[in-house]
Amino acid sequence: MIPFTYERARSPAEAATAAARTEGAKFIAGGTNLLDLMKLQIEAPTHLIDVNGLALDQIETTPYGGLRVGALVRNTDLAADERVRRDYGLLARALLAGASGQLRNMATTAGNLLQRTRCPYFYDTNQPCNKRQPGSGCSAVGGFTRQHAVVGASDACIATHPSDMAVAMRALDATIETARPDGSTRSIPMTEFHRLPGDTPHIETVLGSGELVTAVFLPRPIGGKQIYRKVRDRASYAFALVSVGAIVQRDGTGRVAVGGVAHKPWRVEAAETELPRGAKAVTAQLFAGAKPTDDNAFKLPLVERTLGAVLSEARGLRR
Amino acid sequence: MPGALSPAVAQGDRLTAARVVLRVNGTEHHLMCDLRTTLLDALREHLHLNGTKKGCDHGQCGACTVIVNGRRINSCLTLAVMHEGHDVTTIEGFGTPGNLHPMQAAFVKHDGYQCGYCTPGQICSSVAVLDEIKAGIPSHVSADLTAQPKVTEAEIRERMSGNICRCGAYSNIVDAIIEVAGSKA
Numbered sequence: 001m002i003p004f005t006y007e008r009a010r011s012p013a014e015a016a017t018a019a020a021r022t023e024g025a026k027f028i029a030g031g032t033n034l035l036d037l038m039k040l041q042i043e044a045p046t047h048l049i050d051v052n053g054l055a056l057d058q059i060e061t062t063p064y065g066g067l068r069v070g071a072l073v074r075n076t077d078l079a080a081d082e083r084v085r086r087d088y089g090l091l092a093r094a095l096l097a098g099a100s101g102q103l104r105n106m107a108t109t110a111g112n113l114l115q116r117t118r119c120p121y122f123y124d125t126n127q128p129c130n131k132r133q134p135g136s137g138c139s140a141v142g143g144f145t146r147q148h149a150v151v152g153a154s155d156a157c158i159a160t161h162p163s164d165m166a167v168a169m170r171a172l173d174a175t176i177e178t179a180r181p182d183g184s185t186r187s188i189p190m191t192e193f194h195r196l197p198g199d200t201p202h203i204e205t206v207l208g209s210g211e212l213v214t215a216v217f218l219p220r221p222i223g224g225k226q227i228y229r230k231v232r233d234r235a236s237y238a239f240a241l242v243s244v245g246a247i248v249q250r251d252g253t254g255r256v257a258v259g260g261v262a263h264k265p266w267r268v269e270a271a272e273t274e275l276p277r278g279a280k281a282v283t284a285q286l287f288a289g290a291k292p293t294d295d296n297a298f299k300l301p302l303v304e305r306t307l308g309a310v311l312s313e314a315r316g317l318r319r
Numbered sequence: 320m321p322g323a324l325s326p327a328v329a330q331g332d333r334l335t336a337a338r339v340v341l342r343v344n345g346t347e348h349h350l351m352c353d354l355r356t357t358l359l360d361a362l363r364e365h366l367h368l369n370g371t372k373k374g375c376d377h378g379q380c381g382a383c384t385v386i387v388n389g390r391r392i393n394s395c396l397t398l399a400v401m402h403e404g405h406d407v408t409t410i411e412g413f414g415t416p417g418n419l420h421p422m423q424a425a426f427v428k429h430d431g432y433q434c435g436y437c438t439p440g441q442i443c444s445s446v447a448v449l450d451e452i453k454a455g456i457p458s459h460v461s462a463d464l465t466a467q468p469k470v471t472e473a474e475i476r477e478r479m480s481g482n483i484c485r486c487g488a489y490s491n492i493v494d495a496i497i498e499v500a501g502s503k504a
Contacts, residue, residue, distance in 0.1 A: 031401065
């Protein structure tokens with residue numbers, strides 16, 4: 001690791017101010033992704049601001065009947081929360097499908113949203129990567145692309161977002177609350193939080209300099225059958241090839257978000273109107289304009305079949 | 320919450336090391352660490368507790384698993400300085416050759432290892448897994464999210480997936496854990 005300095009923040013406002021003041025500063029909470037990348041010198045912060053001491057580890061019921069999940073709530077605690085298990089089963093299932101028990105004990109809600117791609121070319125510092133070194137080029141384009149994005153990508157980057165939790169948050173219409181260095185706060189809907197790569201794949205979210213995620217809001221529960229189906233190369237402890245998160249109501253309407261296919265959790269609200277007509281109709285709209293490669297074209301039929309299985313399960317039929 | 324950082328070694332005007340207090344296996348230790356020191360390296364290189372193993376050093380293998388404030392974590396993916404005042408339990412805190420922890424004894428009885436390199440992490444994880452099931456934390460294979468999870472082979476396999484054993488002693492490890500769970504019930 002490249003040497004860095006370190007401080008423990010005492011309030012969100014202080015953390016945000018310190019981050020904006022110090023060039024190259026990063027927040028650290030669970031550290032599971034950041035330290036991994038620091039060891040490889042893919043991340044090289046000059047200064048770490050430890051936010052673990054901030055009192056952001058509570059899950060509170062909001063006056064509107066939803067939940068306010070503190071940014072530091074660990075993945076294990078969020079998945080195990082009684083209210084989440086009962087009312088937001090999709091979120092609990094997505095969390096439990098991710099990482100390992102040890103990592104879920106460390107990883108935080110905000111950190112999960114902010115995790116970096118697992119594109120092997122991003123990890124290989126001998127190869128150009130626009131995300132790691134802006135303007136250097138993309139080694140994945142024309143490379144081995146089995147894991148890469150099939151939709152919403154650009155010539156500059158075809159990486160995917162690796163999070164399972166974020167797929168559920170997107171389907172649940174979560175909102176992200178932040179604290180900014182000027183002392184203000186704001187709310188960002190999940191749909192706007194992650195960016196598509198475009199020409200600037202190194203800018204992955206709409207967060208500004210020093211802006212700190214303080215909580216994630218879940219709206220009032222909407223019921224329905226909530227299912228998260230993850231398809232991966234191993235039965236456990238592997239990133240998704242594709243994943244489907246769905247909330248299906250009794251009348252066949254619902255919501256669908258897909259992981260492993262784009263630079264952000266992929267949801268197309270217009271495609272959801274096709275839900276009563278079945279997986280094929282939904283998938284056709286979800287992947288309108290998709291540009292798969294020979295290596296990852298399998299993801300399109302895989303999502304269709306996975307969604308088909310999810311819809312059967314929602315109707316009470318097994319698989 | 321931990322207090323202010325204790326300044327220690329500065330290079331120019333940059334602080335590069337810090338004093339850290341860790342409570343390891345019941346004993347308080349005062350360390351002087353380079354800020355880059357992981358909890359794993361602090362245990363091995365500073366405290367010479369070599370039971371905790373460095374496998375991949377990237378959170379993929381689980382050999383470095385220790386229990387911090389009652390929860391199992393990968394000690395390679397966290398900095399020592401982030402654990403000021405925390406309680407750490409390593410394999411050395413579980414038992415001694417003459418007085419094995421029940422999980423250690425069960426691993427011996429069931430041949431839950433061959434080379435033994437992953438074993439300290441496997442045992443720390445195993446003990447924590449049974450606590451997690453007892454605490455009602457669900458897993459990916461729990462059929463009902465709202466029910467109390469049970470100790471089954473499928474549950475143990477899923478919950479232990481963060482601990483890799485390249486000798487492939489998995490089925491014996493599962494047998495050892497299930498036996499300990501049964502004797503506790």
